[in-house]
Amino acid sequence: MSRIGKSPITVPSGVEVKVEKGLVTVKGTKGELTQDIDTAITVEVEGNTVNVLRHTEQKTHKAKHGLYRSLISNMIEGVSNGFKVQQELVGVGYRANVQGQRLDLMVGYSHNIILEIPKEVKVSAEAERGKNPIITLESHDKQLIGHVAAKIRSLRKPEPYKGKGIKFVGEILRRKAGKSAAKK
Numbered sequence: 001m002s003r004i005g006k007s008p009i010t011v012p013s014g015v016e017v018k019v020e021k022g023l024v025t026v027k028g029t030k031g032e033l034t035q036d037i038d039t040a041i042t043v044e045v046e047g048n049t050v051n052v053l054r055h056t057e058q059k060t061h062k063a064k065h066g067l068y069r070s071l072i073s074n075m076i077e078g079v080s081n082g083f084k085v086q087q088e089l090v091g092v093g094y095r096a097n098v099q100g101q102r103l104d105l106m107v108g109y110s111h112n113i114i115l116e117i118p119k120e121v122k123v124s125a126e127a128e129r130g131k132n133p134i135i136t137l138e139s140h141d142k143q144l145i146g147h148v149a150a151k152i153r154s155l156r157k158p159e160p161y162k163g164k165g166i167k168f169v170g171e172i173l174r175r176k177a178g179k180s181a182a183k184k
Contacts, residue, residue: 005065009050009073012080017050017072019043024072028079030140031120035075041068050076078140085149089133091156091164096125096133103135107156107166121148134169 011017015028024035024043037043040061042053052069054061077083089096089107097104103123105113117123120139127133135152139145149168158165160176167173 003066005052005054005062005069007069009052009069009076011045011048011050011076013048015076015080017045017076019045024075026072026075026079028076028140030079030082033075033079033141035068035071037068038064040064043068043072074142078142082138082140083142083145085137085145086169087135087137087149087152088167088169089135090158090167094133094164095127096135098123098125103152105152105155108164113155115152117148118144120144135166 015026018025018027019037022037022039024037026033040055040058041064042055044051044053050072052065052072054065089105091108093106094108095106101117101119101123103115103117103125105115107113117137120141121144122138124136125133126136137145137149139148153166153168156165158167158171158173160174161178163173163175
């Protein structure tokens with residue numbers, strides 16, 4: 001039984017939800033998102049609540065019930081409030097510059113890495129003296145912002161000995177002691 005799928009989604013004011021032929025469209029102040037829905041799932045809009053229903057008790061339908069409820073909830077949250085992800089560059093000489101939708105990273109390689117960020121994602125980089133540079137990503141699409149953040153992190157994953165690399169702000173890394181711990 002899907003507990004997540006059963007709970008109704010409340011729609012805040014200023015957000016419009018439409019369901020047409022297996023396609024859910026959500027419009028808000030931050031933008032517009034669409035999502036295809038499986039035929040085993042039905043989406044009903046009643047006033048300012050959205051209910052996601054399933055027709056059978058099959059295991060795959062139960063899984064999709066919770067999945068589509070979460071996707072629609074994230075869409076509503078995104079078009080009303082938006083999502084924000086911050087990443088920190090830890091390492092000597094690590095820098096980030098932004099020119100429009102291009103992110104220029106210096107993360108310890110012999111060359112700079114230049115990434116084209118999708119137009120739906122707003123990117124900014126800030127560097128204070130004595131602190132690690134921080135990259136901030138903002139968007140109304142949670143899937144897209146997560147994909148872009150994972151791509152940036154994959155360029156230089158944090159290593160377990162010194163913690164150098166690109167990590168999420170607030171992420172706790174599992175550290176290893178290294179060679180000096182074995183000699184004692």
